[in-house]
Amino acid sequence: MYRMTLPLIATHYLDSTNQWDTVGMERRNDAINHISTGYQGQLKYRKTDGSYAIYIETASSTWLTAYVAKVFAMANNLVSIEENVICSALKWLVLHKQLPDGSFKEDSAVISRGMVGGVQGNDADASLTAFVVIAMQEASKICAESVGSLPESIRKAVVFLEGRFPQLTNPYAVAMTSYAMANANKLNKGILMRHSTQKEAGRSWTVPGQHHHSLEATAYAVLALVKDKDFDKAGEAVHWLNRQQTHYGAYGTTQATIMVFQAVAEYRTQVKDRQNFNLDVELSVAGRSTPVKWAIRRENAHLTRSDRVNINQDFNVTAKGTGKAILSVLTLYYARPVEKKSDCTFFDLTVKMEKDNEGAIASYNFTMDFFYKDDKTDATMTILDIGLPTGFEVEESDLKEVLETERIVFRMHQMHNVGQLQPAAVTIYEYYSPGELFNDLCTINTAVAATAKPVIMSVLTSLFCCFSLQYIFGEHTWIEYWPTRAESQTPEHRERYIGITDLQNSLSNYGCAT
Known part of the structure; x- marks a missing residue:
């Protein structure tokens, strides 16, 4: 809905x-x-x-x-x-x-x-x-x-x-x-x-x-x-x-x-017919010779005005006249990620893979433990999305026997050798709160000597909430320039901006179709 x-x-x-x-x-x-x-x-x-x-x-x-x-x-x-x-x-x-x-x-x-x-x-x-x-x-x-x-x-x-x-x-x-x-x-x-x-x-x-x-x-x-x-x-x-x-x-x-x-x-x-808007706003930025001026009147009061200022520049905003306006300042900066426990308030998820011998190139017991942490409500529709590494197949008979509500165990067999295995994500979230999700990435260390040593499975824990993304690049990956909203007003960038924004909205609302 x-x-x-x-x-x-x-x-x-x-x-x-x-x-x-x-x-x-x-x-x-x-x-x-x-x-x-x-x-x-x-x-x-x-x-x-x-x-x-x-x-x-x-x-x-x-x-x-x-x-x-x-x-x-x-x-x-x-x-x-x-x-x-x-x-x-x-x-x-x-x-x-x-x-x-x-x-x-x-x-x-x-x-x-x-x-x-x-x-x-x-x-x-x-x-x-x-x-x-x-x-x-x-x-x-x-x-x-x-x-x-x-x-x-x-x-x-x-x-x-x-x-x-x-x-x-x-x-x-x-x-x-x-x-x-x-x-x-x-x-x-x-x-x-x-x-x-x-x-x-x-x-x-x-x-x-x-x-x-x-x-x-x-x-x-x-x-x-x-x-x-x-x-x-x-x-x-x-x-x-x-x-x-x-x-x-x-x-x-x-x-x-x-x-x-x-x-x-x-x-x-x-x-709208009762407001008396006659507001003049001026933005002065250090290093600029000319200030930015906005005239806010009743007929254009609903429009948003914006400007970009470097983080090391001082600026001053003055307003005079009649009316009310809200000034918002958004600061963007780079910061090293801090390792911490999950921000997700709904779920905990633990993923474990153990080597097994089933006649395939390699076989593993795949174990997931999860529980719903919110004590105020019940989880009505929980989605567990399990990605598989390339070349692996699931033992389907194990899935049919899954009976426990907070643990899933099944076998996974490597049927084909793959030169560079990409991480496979395991995600759990509530259907009506897709922003509150817990995501583990599972990778296989393929740099193993040709001795009788076991294959090493490692779980790279990347805790995601609110649609924070980790990008995995491969041979089919390319980079597109995403124009800013201001650039979208120019003929050069408008069509690209509309196309990428439509794709963003489609993915946000309906997810990936493949």
Whole structure:
């Protein structure tokens, strides 16, 4: 689902803020194609009653069904989506998951934190109900006629949330419930603001120890305040959200990303005619005779300005006029890697290979021990990706006998001699958190004397998290120049930049096809 969500929210944001010129108008068609492909892929998990589950053979999930309905409703004006696909999901929620008191129940929870966000935290009954109600509210224009009970279902849920609202203690639940109630014109802004934190960086709804949940909560609060036309308070929260964004535009988890972009897009759409931007910014760099000047006005306030300064140069930024802007400084430098234990918080992985005699050129017992370290959630869908050195085959009968959940043992036979063996990677990660991975590289030392000494197996431990890469060069490797974003504006580099960037996005979203 996330493969559809990310291009969808990016398209929604760029459409709402008129910023396609900053990334290239031609890329909108690529985004639409990804959304359409993601939609078709998600339909494989749709059941005959309109609900959805992580696996088609498992029980349907209340949260996932509501989430799919929300995303499909958002994509409805971008790609061709059957109305019944959206509305049957809402009908299933009304008929099968709403309790007499108006709340919604979950019988098959999606455990992945990165996917569901903070719905399963404290005050989960209110959070889940608010999440479902928001999905219904955002899809109500599409399904009001085909799902006749939808307005009454929303009303009952809002009444439940009104009763629970004064008792809530979790800022996440407070913010999400506030948005659902604001959509029904029943926002209690006093309670919402009491759970916020005001600092120099802006206003936020902070969930202790859960930064991504704080991002989500603050985004829901922005949507509620914008709905209430309190653009000053919403602006304080948007200011905080903007300062949490990385230099590469990311917010972390899928839920944090989709909610932050939805909230900021809604805020900028509503306030663009109310802002008085007349800001002049000047960047002076030591050694340069002429400063860089930027004139920020209402019509171009959404554009990002950038310049490159050498690390040994002093610079000074001055601004005058009316308006707000955020200055970010990204420092790039070379540093020697420091050997340390894995940064990965989810998994530990140990790989061991022992020489065996099975009649092949060489045979080994391949043993992997692994366990999930996070004590707050369970690993729902763990992927173990095992690469084989060139010329090796696996004893398939061993794989069929694998029964242990935290150890895999099988034999591997070298069937062909290879002049220069490349390392083979063994990677473990959770499907919905691909950035949190643990990777070991296994290499064979081929510089062995022609005596009866055993072949030496060595494990080069390279601990990767967040897509840190190690590059292995061979006879089929070549190097391409990757133009910078600034160089992409020139005819000489534009086509190459677009091509490589498209390849990067494709690999990030869908992986390697071979």
